[in-house]
Amino acid sequence: MLKWMAPHRQATQRTDDEMHQLLAQAVDELVVKHAAHVVVRTSVLEKSGDAILIADNIDTPHSIAKQNKREIAHVHADGGRGDYSLHLCLSPSDCKEVIEKKWGERMTLAGSLVPNNYLLIYTPRTKEEVEIVKMILEGAIVFMTGARELVQ
Known part of the structure; x- marks a missing residue:
């Protein structure tokens, strides 16, 4: 059995340091x-x-x-060498929207070692896409914590 998650990363359309910084700021x-x-x-x-x-x-x-061991999301920064995609868990309806809009895909092990709701979110290439990723991440936080509404 694996002691860590099998790698699942974005292979193409990687972005620059400016987008990495904007994504890190959005997460913070x-x-x-x-x-x-x-x-x-x-x-x-x-x-x-x-x-x-x-x-x-x-x-x-x-x-x-529980199945995801309380983990909501992580960014694949890998000390600045990563692709800056994210893994996260979303509600079923949000998963459907993300996949339909091609903002992400199911993790290769979704439905077995991790929940079916476990997605890879593609790295943002523009400021507008950073805002989309931020919206998706906030949806994951609300879903995974059981919050009734977004905190204002």
Whole structure:
């Protein structure tokens, strides 16, 4: 059995440092916005790199959060050498929209080692795409923490 997640990365359409910085800023903003519900720790799925997890004081709202070991998302930054795609868990309806709009795809192990809701979100290439990824990530935070609505 694997002790970490099998690699699943984006092979083409990689972006530049400006987009990486904008994505990192967007992630940081969401962590601050949802600080009562999330923490940043080493990924429990990849065993390296930072991940957003459900805070210890928050009960896991569903079996998907339990199966994913409370991990909401992680960016494939790999110390600046990564592709800056993300893995995250979304609600079934959000998964459908992301896949239909070609913003991401199911992780290769989705439905077996990880929940069927576990997606790879493609790295943003433009400022507009950074905002889309931020919206998707916020949806993942709300879904995985069981929050009733977005924090304003």
